[in-house]
Every structure is written in structure tokens, then in C-alpha cells.
Amino acid sequence: MLEDMNENRNCGCTCVCPCEQEPECECKEAIRRDMMMQLRAYYFSINDLALYLDTHPDDEKALCLHREYAKKARELSDKYQKLYGPLTISYPCRKWRWLEEPWPWERGSF
Amino acid sequence: MWNYNKTLQYPIKIKCANPRLAKFIISQYGGPDGELGASLRYLSQRFAMPDEKAKAILNDIGTEELGHLEMVGALVHRLTDGVCPEELAKAGLGAYYTDHGVDVYPQSAAGMPFDANCLACKGDPVANLQEDLAAEQKARATYEKLIDLCKDDPDVVDVLRFLREREVVHFQRFGEALRGVQDKLARKNFYMNECKMEMPNFECTNAFNSVNNYSPCDSLCNCNNNTKCCR
Numbered sequence: 001m002l003e004d005m006n007e008n009r010n011c012g013c014t015c016v017c018p019c020e021q022e023p024e025c026e027c028k029e030a031i032r033r034d035m036m037m038q039l040r041a042y043y044f045s046i047n048d049l050a051l052y053l054d055t056h057p058d059d060e061k062a063l064c065l066h067r068e069y070a071k072k073a074r075e076l077s078d079k080y081q082k083l084y085g086p087l088t089i090s091y092p093c094r095k096w097r098w099l100e101e102p103w104p105w106e107r108g109s110f
Numbered sequence: 111m112w113n114y115n116k117t118l119q120y121p122i123k124i125k126c127a128n129p130r131l132a133k134f135i136i137s138q139y140g141g142p143d144g145e146l147g148a149s150l151r152y153l154s155q156r157f158a159m160p161d162e163k164a165k166a167i168l169n170d171i172g173t174e175e176l177g178h179l180e181m182v183g184a185l186v187h188r189l190t191d192g193v194c195p196e197e198l199a200k201a202g203l204g205a206y207y208t209d210h211g212v213d214v215y216p217q218s219a220a221g222m223p224f225d226a227n228c229l230a231c232k233g234d235p236v237a238n239l240q241e242d243l244a245a246e247q248k249a250r251a252t253y254e255k256l257i258d259l260c261k262d263d264p265d266v267v268d269v270l271r272f273l274r275e276r277e278v279v280h281f282q283r284f285g286e287a288l289r290g291v292q293d294k295l296a297r298k299n300f301y302m303n304e305c306k307m308e309m310p311n312f313e314c315t316n317a318f319n320s321v322n323n324y325s326p327c328d329s330l331c332n333c334n335n336n337t338k339c340c341r
Binding site: 036037039040043044047048050051052054055056057086087088089090098103104105107109110 | 113114115116117118119120121122124163166167170171174180183184187188191279280283286287290
């Protein structure tokens with residue numbers, strides 16, 4: 001499928017689209033919801049630790065936690081975006097999936 | 111610059127619309143102690159903040175408040191989504207619907223449009239940070255009042271509780287930043303200046319001093335050339 005997409009493009013470039021197909025199963029919405037929940041937990045922890053580190057820059061334990069969550073968030077956000085489309089406009093994709101709904105403020109958002 | 115993250119900081123799950131609550135909650139969007147005022151206050155104060163920790167905390171809390179602005183806006187939107195104009199009017203949003211339809215407009219619960227008068231940027235680091243501490247407490251108090259008013263909807267209360275808690279954390283961080291600034295200002299400074307007092311025939315190049323024949327450091331000067339020399 002991915003190869004088909006790459007062959008059918010007309011831009012003439014040789015870049016590879018990182019997008020994958022969504023898992024085809026009944027629980028795919030639940031999987032997406034769980035992934036988003038976990039990602040949000042990482043983002044929250046990173047933000048809260050960042051505020052703490054602003055006033056306690058020498059706290060090694062907080063810095064270590066920040067590193068750990070930043071790494072986990074990067075890995076999980078890469079995985080999420082490959083499946084469900086970009087979370088930021090800087091995520092590379094052959095098909096412009098940024099337009100896909102729902103947006104965070106809309107009903108049914110993840 | 112800012113990058114948009116296509117997710118809310120905390121999920122909003124609203125099962126049924128409730129425009130009556132939206133009418134109150136909109137105050138935290140554009141009211142005097144709302145998230146729009148908070149973010150603009152911190153992001154405007156950061157430009158001239160002299161302390162590195164306080165600068166960072168203003169920037170980062172201001173950014174988080176923008177995320178809260180989105181959350182409150184989403185809350186108002188979802189509580190009014192799909193409600194017919196008659197129902198909106200019954201919930202006290204008839205006047206709002208007349209002017210803004212179903213958009214989310216920054217105003218207070220009483221209908222006052224957002225006013226930058228609530229920002230308070232005084233150009234003084236201590237005054238500004240004290241203002242920020244008070245702002246966080248006022249926002250916390252507003253969320254508590256909203257929780258009282260929204261008791262019958264646990265989904266709404268859940269979001270309001272999260273936002274209230276963040277105000278408490280911000281208060282803590284601003285307190286630490288203020289302590290840092292005050293310690294810095296209270297420090298006894300010791301300056302080591304280049305000493306030119308003993309230089310023979312040294313002529314003052316400071317236009318102000320030579321023109322006005324005035325030397326602010328006469329008492330320190332021992333070069334016997336009081337009219338021309340200032341140090």
C-alpha cells in the first residue's frame with residue numbers, strides 16, 4: 001500500500017512517506033484514545049517539570065525525569081503520528097492529513 | 111514563536127450541552143481573571159524582566175495559559191454546541207447570541223468584553239510578580255465559584271478542577287521566582303571601577319560635567335583640578 005502511494009505521486013521526489021495504515025480492528029478507536037491519553041500524560045509531565053526546573057534548574061532528579069519523559073513522548077508521538085496523522089504542522093507526510101477532523105475542541109476529539 | 115499541538119492539555123468529555131453553565135464559564139475565557147488576560151499579562155511582562163528564572167517562568171506559564179484558553183473555549187463551545195437559539199435565550203444567552211451567534215467571544219460572565227485594563231504591566235519586576243501571584247489566586251477563586259455553580263455536571267467539574275489545580279502550581283512557581291528577584295535586589299553590590307584619580311593632567315571628557323562645572327564625585331577626587339575633573 002505504502003509503495004503504491006509512493007509510485008502514484010506526481011511531485012517527482014524520492015522521499016518516503018512515513019504514514020502507515022491504521023490498524024483494521026474493532027477496537028481501533030480505543031487504541032487511539034489510549035495512545036493519546038498516554039501522550040497527553042507525558043506532555044503534561046514534561047510541562048510541569050519544565051516549570052519546576054525554571055525555578056530549580058539544579059535539581060538533578062527533576063532533570064532526569066524530564067529527560068525520561070521527553071524521550072518517551074518523542075517515541076510515542078512518532079508512533080501516533082504515523083498512524084493517525086500529524087499533531088504539529090512540522091510532521092512530514094505525503095498526504096496532507098492536517099485537515100483531518102476532529103480538531104481538539106470538537107466533539108469526538110481524542 | 112509558537113507551534114500548535116493538535117491536542118488539548120486535558121481532555122474535555124461533555125455528554126450533553128448545557129448553555130446555562132457556558133454563560134458562567136465564558137468568564138474564564140475573556141473575563142477580568144480569565145485565561146486570555148493571564149496569558150497576555152505574563153507574555154507582555156517577560157520582555158523587560160531582568161531575572162533569568164522569572165523571564166523563563168513568565169514565558170512558560172504564559173504559554174500554558176494559552177493552552178488553558180483553548181480548553182475553556184472548547185468547554186464553552188461544547189456546552190453550547192447544537193443548542194437552538196430559543197434554548198440559548200432561555201439559558202440567558204439571548205443577548206450573546208444576538209451579537210456573537212455560536213462563536214466563542216472573550217467576555218466576562220456579566221457580558222463585559224475583554225479589557226486590557228486587567229493586564230497590569232507596571233515595568234517593575236517586584237510589582238509585576240506580586241500582580242501575577244494575585245492573578246493566580248483570583249483565577250483559582252473564580253474556578254472554585256464555577257465549580258460551585260456547575261455541581262450538577264461532573265464532566266464540567268472535572269475540567270474545572272484540573273484548571274484550578276494549575277493555578278495553584280503557577281502561584282507556587284511565581285512565588286519562587288519573586289523570592290529569587292527579591293534576593294537579587296537585596297544583595298549588597300560591590301563595584302570595582304577603573305581608578306583614574308591619580309592620573310596627572312587628566313581632563314574630564316564628560317560633557318555634562320565640564321559644561322556645568324559640576325562634579326558628582328568631587329569628594330572622592332584628589333587631583334586638585336576640581337573644575338575640570340570628575341574622577
